[in-house]
Amino acid sequence: MPPRPRTVAPATSAPMSAALEPPGKEEFDIDEVFRRLREAVAGLPKAAMFDLRDQGHATPFEQLVGSLISARTRDETTTAVCKRLFAVARTPAEMAALDEADLVRLLDGATFPEPKARDLIALSQRILADHGGEVPDSLEELMAFRGVGPKIAALTLAVGYGQPAVAVDVHVHRVTNRWGYVAAGTPERTMQQLMERLPRGYWIEINERLVPFGKWICTGERPRCSGCALLSMCRQVGVTAHR
Numbered sequence: 001m002p003p004r005p006r007t008v009a010p011a012t013s014a015p016m017s018a019a020l021e022p023p024g025k026e027e028f029d030i031d032e033v034f035r036r037l038r039e040a041v042a043g044l045p046k047a048a049m050f051d052l053r054d055q056g057h058a059t060p061f062e063q064l065v066g067s068l069i070s071a072r073t074r075d076e077t078t079t080a081v082c083k084r085l086f087a088v089a090r091t092p093a094e095m096a097a098l099d100e101a102d103l104v105r106l107l108d109g110a111t112f113p114e115p116k117a118r119d120l121i122a123l124s125q126r127i128l129a130d131h132g133g134e135v136p137d138s139l140e141e142l143m144a145f146r147g148v149g150p151k152i153a154a155l156t157l158a159v160g161y162g163q164p165a166v167a168v169d170v171h172v173h174r175v176t177n178r179w180g181y182v183a184a185g186t187p188e189r190t191m192q193q194l195m196e197r198l199p200r201g202y203w204i205e206i207n208e209r210l211v212p213f214g215k216w217i218c219t220g221e222r223p224r225c226s227g228c229a230l231l232s233m234c235r236q237v238g239v240t241a242h243r
Contacts, residue, residue: 061091
């Protein structure tokens with residue numbers, strides 16, 4: 001017989017308190033959480049930007065370009081498109097020199113290839129003209145580029161520059177709220193709360209671990225709670241049905 005749906009109270013206005021643990025749950029230990037996360041996702045496909053990093057595409061420019069391409073595009077598609085593009089252009093000068101129609105063809109498979117091509121050429125030109133050919137290393141300067149939001153900027157800093165930065169996508173947002181570690185209605189609020197609470201040593205790693213974890217285990221609908229290594233600590237906020 002399949003497990004009966006579980007009803008859990010909605011998120012409150014504040015993250016969990018260690019002073020009051022729900023019945024049957026362990027204290028939420030973030031160091032233990034990451035230890036278990038590493039084991040849980042070890043055999044799963046990597047998040048796209050970390051996959052590209054490990055395949056030799058770790059420069060700030062490649063990470064900025066890849067992160068922009070990844071918006072609303074599946075990780076496996078992002079990786080394939082980026083590898084095709086980087087075989088032709090890996091620097092701002094090479095990207096700016098591309099014909100827009102050729103760039104659109106190189107982006108085939110990614111979502112919104114036409115506006116992304118325009119944005120990539122425009123930001124490459126601005127990097128050359130305003131930043132001496134170097135990708136800016138601040139969140140504010142990166143977000144001044146058209147098409148670059150908080151997640152893209154944070155991934156560029158985190159993976160490209162190795163700077164502590166919290167990149168919050170749909171998986172990081174959903175999972176950390178489901179844990180009860182934060183209580184935020186938007187990815188932007190989740191990012192802010194994680195920056196206030198999460199130890200800086202995990203700022204880069206949280207996206208690397210939670211993207212595959214959220215895609216394959218802690219899914220949006222009917223998460224795989226029964227086989228999850230974090231079940232004993234997770235508050236399962238908002239979970240009404242699971243496997």
